[in-house]
Amino acid sequence: MDKVKILETYLPADAAPLIGRWIDYFKCEFKISRNRNTKFGDYRPPHSGKGHRISVNYDLNPYAFLVTTVHEFAHLHTWNEHQHKAKPHGTEWKLNFKKMMQPFFEKDIFPADIKHAITGYLNNPAASSCSDLTLYRSLRKYDAPKDSVVTVEKLPLKAIFKLKDGRIFSKEEKLRKRYKCIEVNSKRVYLFSPVAEVEIIENQNNG
Template structure:
């Protein structure tokens, strides 16, 4: 199947042709990956005879898929220009991300709230990666509803929740930017991102 047709199944349709051209231009291996709980996408620089490689999780909504794809292509472009001399999310990467996002702004493929969040993120030097919470929250609004899945910040204090691996936690107070949570079986303390997705446990 034509790569643009495949990409259009995951991206806003108007964005697919340009991403297809980038894959060809940068001679990049582009993989649509299974869900990885710890990250949305990944870029790997040329190594051991392999060229540029980008992977993006298959289950992202179209806007999150596009933001993640541009994020990773900005890493590729920055590597081509600076190799290992540039910081992963430093000024060079941020400038490339902003520049590479521009065509999609011009095509108006993003809803206004997502465009505003991306713009704010790119103008905020304190934001270090796509884990920027304002941007993440704006993108999540376009996810398909998931039964029983909630973010930690939406749970009441002392609520019980579990992770995909089956471990059970109790939500405690917020400490700066993260929530203190106690693993029920071990009493160990963990810090959770406000937007971590968890399954609520209803106590009988």
């Protein structure tokens, strides 16, 4: 099957041909990956006879998939230019990310709210799109609804929730940018990002 046709099932259709050309031009192994809670995508430079490798989580909505793909290709481009001399998210990467995002702005790929959030993010891109909360919230609005999944910031104080690995927590007060949460079994304190996705446990506060 043609790679552009495959990409069209994950990306906005108008963006797929350019990403397909990048894969060929940079001779990159592009893999659609399982879900990873800690990251949306990953870039690996050439090593031990393997070329450039990029992987992006399969379950991202089309706009999040595209932003993540451009983010990782900016790493590849920066590595080609500077190898290990450039910091992973330093000035060189920021310039490349900005430049490589431009064609998608010109094609008007993104809805107005995402475009506005990306523009703010491009002025000083952080290490990942997850860490820019405005951009992350804008991208999440286009996710398919998930039953009983909610972000930590939307839970009431003392709400009980669980993670995919089954651990159960109680939400406590906000400390600067993150929420203090206590694991119910161990009583250990953890700090959660406001946009961490968790599953609320029903009727804990009523029962």
